[in-house]
Amino acid sequence: MAALFRGSRSLLLRWNKHVNLAYVSMRSMASKTPVGFVGLGNMGSPMAKNLLKNGYPVIATDVFPESCKELQETGAQVVDSPAEVAEKADRIITMLPSSPNVKEVYTGPNGILKKVKKGTLLIDSSTIDPAVSKEMAIAAEKMGAVFMDAPVSGGVGAANMAKLTFMVGGVEEEYHAAQELLTCMGANVVYCGQVGTGQAxxxxxxxxxxxxxxxxxxxxxxxxxxxxxxxxxxxxxxxxxxxxxxxxxxxxxxxxxxxxxxxxxxxxxxxxxxxxxxxxxxxxxxxxxxxxxxxxxxxxxxxxxxxxxxxxxxxxxxxxxxxxxxxxx
Amino acid sequence: MAALFRGSRSLLLRWNKHVNLAYVSMRSMASKTPVGFVGLGNMGSPMAKNLLKNGYPVIATDVFPESCKELQETGAQVVDSPAEVAEKADRIITMLPSSPNVKEVYTGPNGILKKVKKGTLLIDSSTIDPAVSKEMAIAAEKMGAVFMDAPVSGGVGAANMAKLTFMVGGVEEEYHAAQELLTCMGANVVYCGQVGTGQAxxxxxxxxxxxxxxxxxxxxxxxxxxxxxxxxxxxxxxxxxxxxxxxxxxxxxxxxxxxxxxxxxxxxxxxxxxxxxxxxxxxxxxxxxxxxxxxxxxxxxxxxxxxxxxxxxxxxxxxxxxxxxxxxx
Amino acid sequence: MAALFRGSRSLLLRWNKHVNLAYVSMRSMASKTPVGFVGLGNMGSPMAKNLLKNGYPVIATDVFPESCKELQETGAQVVDSPAEVAEKADRIITMLPSSPNVKEVYTGPNGILKKVKKGTLLIDSSTIDPAVSKEMAIAAEKMGAVFMDAPVSGGVGAANMAKLTFMVGGVEEEYHAAQELLTCMGANVVYCGQVGTGQAxxxxxxxxxxxxxxxxxxxxxxxxxxxxxxxxxxxxxxxxxxxxxxxxxxxxxxxxxxxxxxxxxxxxxxxxxxxxxxxxxxxxxxxxxxxxxxxxxxxxxxxxxxxxxxxxxxxxxxxxxxxxxxxxx
Amino acid sequence: MAALFRGSRSLLLRWNKHVNLAYVSMRSMASKTPVGFVGLGNMGSPMAKNLLKNGYPVIATDVFPESCKELQETGAQVVDSPAEVAEKADRIITMLPSSPNVKEVYTGPNGILKKVKKGTLLIDSSTIDPAVSKEMAIAAEKMGAVFMDAPVSGGVGAANMAKLTFMVGGVEEEYHAAQELLTCMGANVVYCGQVGTGQAxxxxxxxxxxxxxxxxxxxxxxxxxxxxxxxxxxxxxxxxxxxxxxxxxxxxxxxxxxxxxxxxxxxxxxxxxxxxxxxxxxxxxxxxxxxxxxxxxxxxxxxxxxxxxxxxxxxxxxxxxxxxxxxxx
Missing domain, CATH: 1.10.1040.10 (N-(1-d-carboxylethyl)-l-norvaline Dehydrogenase; domain 2)
Incomplete structure (x- = not known):
């Protein structure tokens, strides 16, 4: 991700990365700890269910109470806001309709980044402008979290059958941690390069x-x-x-x-x-x-x-x- | 080909078709009789050579004397005009750059149709407007000959190695007679339907x-x-x-x-x-x-x-x- | 028009042009002699009527008998074919839907050129491919006649009110003879250059x-x-x-x-x-x-x-x- | 501008508007008070000079010191940042290359809105995305200022000769205040409607x-x-x-x-x-x-x-x- 930054900030960032990586290793060992999920629409709902099927506790939220209720009945814990998800999970997946929703969910008043814990892995599977993905990655990094973009191909059918293809952009060191979760929901996971290249x-x-x-x-x-x-x-x-x-x-x-x-x-x-x-x-x-x-x-x-x-x-x-x-x- | 014509002409045409088919069967039996070839450019020249390699005598012509000379040295008989080719061969292949050349070679003052024998099989491998192919087919039919369009895909290399693909349009009854020759020059021969559909x-x-x-x-x-x-x-x-x-x-x-x-x-x-x-x-x-x-x-x-x-x-x-x-x- | 021809034909053509010009001068003097009109559709019919209003006898034909009948009632003489129009008039205007119609009316079996008199002025107001205009001009010249293209802008309303704009292509020497007729039907007549430039x-x-x-x-x-x-x-x-x-x-x-x-x-x-x-x-x-x-x-x-x-x-x-x-x- | 907002905020906004209008009337009376100018490029520089020619004191800034120096020599006061311009002028014109520059100059760390006085009239003559103009207008309104977009047509020559055309979007009540300044720099000033319509x-x-x-x-x-x-x-x-x-x-x-x-x-x-x-x-x-x-x-x-x-x-x-x-x- 260094290419995104220039000059005097790089030293600080390198230090942050070390911190993040320490958290990352803790995360990878701590499998089957809760996974957060924001966005329970036609695509997000079956994706979250596949995490549940794979034994991951899911802490979820959505703006539509009906969507939440349905997922709750299959075993997920429902909370009130993305911020609350961030308080309770250190791996979070988001699946939202468009760039403004992503901005709101991450950087809005009740957004993930308001309460995110250091070292949290944030995976956005929405299809959005890669420039927004880069913005979110920078904002996440400021909070000590790691953001990856992982848009999918394949529709609702593929989501139900855990046959999606994920195209993943972000720091390479985090890719395996992301892959662990994404393989529960998809048949192919492809690492594409720096943040935004999944969207690209x-x-x-x-x-x-x-x-x-x-x-x-x-x-x-x-x-x-x-x-x-x-x-x-x-x-x-x-x-x-x-x-x-x-x-x-x-x-x-x-x-x-x-x-x-x-x-x-x-x-x-x-x-x-x-x-x-x-x-x-x-x-x-x-x-x-x-x-x-x-x-x-x-x-x-x-x-x-x-x-x-x-x-x-x-x-x-x-x-x-x-x-x-x-x-x- | 009936779809190309309407009304009172159809009876005459049906009769013509019977005559043509009689000639056709004579042709098919008479294999290894001479094949005419008009158009000895980058594509036509290796195509004609492949006919020679397969044992067919070739009677050829081109507007460029150099092209003719080169083919003559590999065993072809060279004549002065498409009309003369038509006098000496009852199967003729043409390979020309564009629609106006095709019109000239078939219907011009020294064109094939000036001297074509009844029942001759005319195969045009030029890539041209299918409307011109249909015109030529009508003109040929008036002389008792049969015209098919058979444009190729594959370039000079494929022409040299007899690996062209031919897309053939014309009366289905004649397709096998055409196929016999085309397989000497190509790896795939596909029948596409009525005249013009090869071009299409x-x-x-x-x-x-x-x-x-x-x-x-x-x-x-x-x-x-x-x-x-x-x-x-x-x-x-x-x-x-x-x-x-x-x-x-x-x-x-x-x-x-x-x-x-x-x-x-x-x-x-x-x-x-x-x-x-x-x-x-x-x-x-x-x-x-x-x-x-x-x-x-x-x-x-x-x-x-x-x-x-x-x-x-x-x-x-x-x-x-x-x-x-x-x-x- | 010399630019349309090349080489050894030019001498003959120059001679022809002299002959044509002699006829032309006769025509120009002989105003109010009959004008031929082929194509009595939505545009052609009011155009022909405007010629009648200006005192020109009109000899007309169309493939639809109704169109002919209507014009006959306003004073035109109706005949059976373009060829017959050509026998009776040495200035002819054509107004047809598309290129194939123009080809048929000029060069078909009952077309104008079958009976055209030497020196006849042929003005085609159809909107067609300029390449077809050039073909017609060459065919007309072979018969000693002169062809000009003069497509119009302005619709049926302008045709009724003699407010059309004519864009005229053809030999400059004939332009004034054409202009005499066209001004009866239009408000603007613009000379554009050699044959086909009106269409262009x-x-x-x-x-x-x-x-x-x-x-x-x-x-x-x-x-x-x-x-x-x-x-x-x-x-x-x-x-x-x-x-x-x-x-x-x-x-x-x-x-x-x-x-x-x-x-x-x-x-x-x-x-x-x-x-x-x-x-x-x-x-x-x-x-x-x-x-x-x-x-x-x-x-x-x-x-x-x-x-x-x-x-x-x-x-x-x-x-x-x-x-x-x-x-x- | 009400159409830009919805629901419960509208009451507050209406109140704000009254406050703004009070300031506005003070401004209109106080003509020949200083005008701020941010962006002294090929277009901005001659525009600022035309304000000086019309007797307005100009307080200007630009990221390039050379541009500042040149304008200083013609009588402008140069300051260090857009924020400082906002401290010293209650009418400010901005002329910047693109949307990101406009965002920086208005909402950046040293931006206009950091120090803007209530009732200040902000006129942006940059050509940018109208959505960004709307964002700036909302941000300005929060600070009690008024933002209008006023992009120009006409190039450097027209800028030199005060012959630009301004297309102005913003609250209609402010249009005359804007017009007073814009007519010093342009020949035509057109009111287009709500904020963003100038850009549109x-x-x-x-x-x-x-x-x-x-x-x-x-x-x-x-x-x-x-x-x-x-x-x-x-x-x-x-x-x-x-x-x-x-x-x-x-x-x-x-x-x-x-x-x-x-x-x-x-x-x-x-x-x-x-x-x-x-x-x-x-x-x-x-x-x-x-x-x-x-x-x-x-x-x-x-x-x-x-x-x-x-x-x-x-x-x-x-x-x-x-x-x-x-x-x-």
Whole structure:
């Protein structure tokens, strides 16, 4: 994490790191001590349950009492605020909708950092701007705690089955401590580098996924209009250089594959509004780093228009339907 | 092919088809009779040589005498015009740079159709507008000949090693006759449907390839600027939903893979100008069929600008270099 | 027109030009002799009527008998085919939907060029690919006739009131002869250069118009969402460097201006489908001349998607409505 | 400004507003009392000088001592920090490069708000994210001060000649107090609405300007390649619906107009890097408000790529040169 800091602060930080590492070793030995969990939504709730299944006591909170109550019934201890979680647990996982929620939960008046104990390991699995992850890491470090970003890929189904993929950014020395918890909730845990790189990896993957999906939808539509059978076209693409995950695993054309949202009227899957959110993050990071992303940017705009035109809650592969000529035109 | 025609002509055509099929069976039995070849460029020349290697006498022509001379030295008979080729061969393969050349070679004053014999099988391996393929098929049918489009994927190397992929459009009854010849020059031969669908498949594949490549270049560049190691990012994408041929087989970032143009200063491979040409065809067919292709269209424009900025002869994966911030900026 | 030809043909052509010019002078003197008119649609019909009003006998034809009958009742002589028009008139105006129609009317089996008299002046007011205009000019020249392209701007209202603008391409010596007729139907006649440049000017104007309109729609929508009053925003843009025809004369936001389609639920005006057609021509000419048009190309795609989503017959300024968040989202 | 707040805070705020207004009236009467100025760059320095010319004592600061010294020589009092400016002036103007600078100058450890007097009028002429303007307004209000955003259009030349245009957002009651100062530095002062709308107007104008400029460059390039004379094409566009500020006042094609950057090898004018910055703000506000801006977004990417390819310091109309085919290609 040294790269985040410069000049005269580094000595102090190095000292802090020693302190932190001492706490860390205590933590690693003390397994099955309570784990804090903030954010019990569609994703967070099954993740917390998987910690419980693995024998970890869970101390949880959420702004919605219903979510808390449900988790309480499966054995978790519910408290009133993120600050209170921080008082009672020295490993805390957060799973929140967006950057402002993360800021509030960490640095707000009842936030984690108000009561965090020195050496606490903070793992944020929200998908947010990596610049905010870096801000949180700096704020945590000031309190003697360690912050890591660990956004997930895989949806609610994967969360239920503990099959998520975690992309982890943060100091390498803490990675194994994080991995111990994350493997209870996911099938793959990948260390990506310094704080924020977990978010970066997630954002990058989803941007390329979005481009590949729209590209596949355009290509399939064009081919069909030129007289090609869609199944045959998919087969040709998949044995050639046009191949991508959207063409061979999640084809957007109804009738080409089974068990994908296009086979089920674009229900389930990954909503257009969620993809638009992730592309908004890609756009923001690209704008802030002055990186040109012409296709990523246009993909963002297309999913944004789709949200305006009634596709917000359909799976993002419904872009095929959006681009296709309407019946009777 | 009936779908190409309407109304009162269909009866005549059905009759023609019977005549053609009679000729066809004669052809299929008469293997190792001469094969005509028009267009002896970088691709056509090794293709014709592979026919010679397989024992087929080749009767060839090209506008460049040097190209003819070279093939003559390997055993082909060289004649003066496509018309003369048509007089001497009842199976003819054409491999030409673009639509106007194809029109000239088939329907020009010294074109194939001026002298074509009834029942001749005409296979065009050029990559052109499928609408022109359909025109040529209609013109050929009027002369009692059969036209198929069979564009290739794979470059000069694949042509030399007889490892091309052929995407074939035309009447299904003729497909096996075409296949007999094409397998001498390629490793895969795929039947795509009616005339023009070979072109359609080729165009579709290359459009999605172009989108995937630019998308991969943008994504890798963004990730690197966000602090990710390029090899690690490629690995993460390739095990996730961002995976595509450009990320896992032909990565555009120097240092990520070996044996690809990005490892060799973007020399060799598939030139930007050729990709721009194929995207021009995608654009034209999409415009003519009123199909929206927002990403395909933007990909076209990006490769077009690259051609204007000095990237014409570099491999198309040099889009990574084009998008990346220049040193010292 | 010499630039269109090369080498040994030029001498012959120069001779032909002398012959043509001799005929031309005869024509110019012989005013009020019959004028031929092919294509009596929404635009062609009022144009032909304006010729009649100016005292020109009109000899007309159209594929729809109803259109012919209506014009006959206002005094025109109706004949059966373009060829017959060519037999009876040495100045002919054509106004047709698209390139294939123009090809058919000029070079088809009953086309003008089958019976055209030497020295006839052919004026095509259709909006088509300038490459087709050049083809027609070459074909006409072979028959000793002169072809000019003269597409119009201004819609049905302008056609009725003889307020069209004509953009004229062709040999300069013929321009005044053309102008004599065109001024009966339009308020502005602009000479643009060699054959095809009339089309080029029309296509260029409409491409920039399309870009300006979508840009204005995006900008107004963004400003409104950022809390600006739309009328105030329009006023600020129009006194600043954001000013364009779409912001100051044809504003797409309901309530900002009166007397424009946005004030009338986007009825009337210039249909999205027509704009998509013109952008298709821009796309085709840009592709053929290898010219990058990133915004023009994206504008094309946006209007194409709008056609697929139910906006085909609304005024093209309805792009504001298309981009705006739907109620209740 | 009430719309910025909700619920129980509104009563307090209303009370605050009364207090503020009392101070305001004192200020308005006390004209020619000192004006604070923070940010003495290329724009700020001539702006501050124009205040001095109009008889206002100026108390200024900047991070660069050279900038301070220069202004000191023309009669300003220079102090060490924004906080000190706030101690000595109850009207303060800030002119800073970007959002982080504005945050630092207002809310940093030596920032204005550390020492601001109740009732002080704070006018920020920086071009920044309107969300940051709103944040600053809330922070200022907490201290009993009033914040307005007043970004400018017009460059260094206009700043020197006091010919800037100010777009002002903030409480309407304060507008006249702001206007008194702004008219010393600008020719036009436009009230846009609540805090942030000045920024919104500026961003909207520049986004539409960027789109119009690229559109004009594409269109002129296409027309030239289709055989049109550039001056004639500009004339046709400017009398038609393609007309925009970039075509009629700032044409990007060398030789079409005099006195514009395209006539001077794209030197002077408005640098590509500045336009890219403003489009970055448009992108960010659009992303944050979930507003689709397909053309604005693509314009952003194009100027961003131009910055990577050596056009950063050329006038933004050099996009014509960027898109044009290189010599010899």
């Amino acid at each position: 990896a997630k954002i990058c993957n989803n941007m390329l996924l979005a481009i590949g999906m729209i590209g596949t939808a355009e290509t399939m539509n064009l081919g069909i209009r030129l007289g090609l059978d869609p199944k045959l076209l998919a087969k040709i693409l998949n044995m050639s250089s046009g191949r991508c995950w959207s063409s061979d695993t999640y084809n957007p054309v109804p009738g080409v594959m089974e068990g994908v949202p296009s086979a089920n009227n674009y229900q389930g899957g990954f909503g257009t509004t969620l993809m638009a959110k992730d592309l908004g993050l890609a756009q923001t990071t690209a704008t802030n780093t002055k990186t040109p992303i012409p296709l990523g940017s246009l993909a963002h705009q297309i999913f944004r228009v789709m949200c305006s035109r009634g596709y917000a809650n359909k799976d993002f592969s419904s872009v095929f339907q959006f681009l296709r000529e309407e019946e009777g035109q | 498949a080729k165009i579709c594949n290359n459009m999605l390839l172009a989108i995937g490549m630019i998308g991969t270049a943008e994504t890798m560049n963004l990730g690197i600027r966000l602090g990710l190691d390029p090899k690690l990012l490629a690995k993460i994408l390739n095990m996730s939903s961002g995976r595509c041929w450009s990320s896992d087989t032909y990565n555009p970032v120097p240092g990520v893979m070996e044996g690809v143009p990005s490892a060799n200063n973007y020399q060799g491979g598939f030139g930007t100008t050729l990709m721009a040409k194929d995207l021009g065809l995608a654009q034209t067919t999409a415009t003519n069929t009123k199909t929206p292709i927002p990403l395909g269209s933007l990909a076209h424009q990006i490769f077009r600008v690259m051609c204007s900025r000095g990237y014409a002869n570099k491999d198309f994966s040099s889009v990574f270099q084009f998008l990346r911030e220049e040193e010292g900026q | 000017a029309k296509i260029c104007n409409n491409m920039l118009l399309a870009i300006g309109m979508i840009g204005t729609a995006e900008t107004m929508n963004l400003g409104i969402r950022l809390g600006l009053d739309p009328k105030l925003l329009a006023k600020i843009l129009n006194m600043s460097s954001g000013r364009c025809w779409s912001s100051d004369t044809y504003n797409p936001v309901p309530g900002v201006m009166e007397g424009v389609p946005s004030a009338n639920n986007y009825q009337g005006g210039f249909g999205t489908t027509l704009m998509a057609k013109d952008l298709g021509l821009a796309q085709t000419t840009a592709t053929n001349t290898k010219t990058p048009i990133p915004l023009g190309s994206l504008a094309h795609q946006i209007f194409r998607v709008m056609c697929s989503r139910g906006y085909a017959n609304k005024d093209f300024s309805s792009v504001f409505q298309f981009l705006r968040e739907e109620e209740g989202q | 107007a500026k961003i909207c104008n520049n986004m539409l300007l960027a789109i119009g400029m690229i559109g004009t460059a594409e269109t002129m390039n296409l027309g030239i390649r289709l055989g049109l004379d550039p001056k004639l094409l500009a004339k046709i566009l400017n009398m038609s619906s393609g007309r925009c500020w970039s075509s009629d006042t700032y044409n990007p094609v060398p030789g079409v107009m005099e006195g514009v950057p395209s006539a001077n090898n794209y030197q002077g004018g408005f640098g590509t890097t500045l336009m890219a910055k403003d489009l970055g703000l448009a992108q960010t506000t659009a992303t944050n408000t979930k507003t689709p801006i397909p053309l604005g977004s693509l314009a952003h990417q194009i100027f961003r790529v131009m910055c990577s390819r050596g056009y950063a310091n050329k006038d933004f109309s050099s996009v014509f040169q960027f898109l044009r085919e290189e010599e010899g290609q």
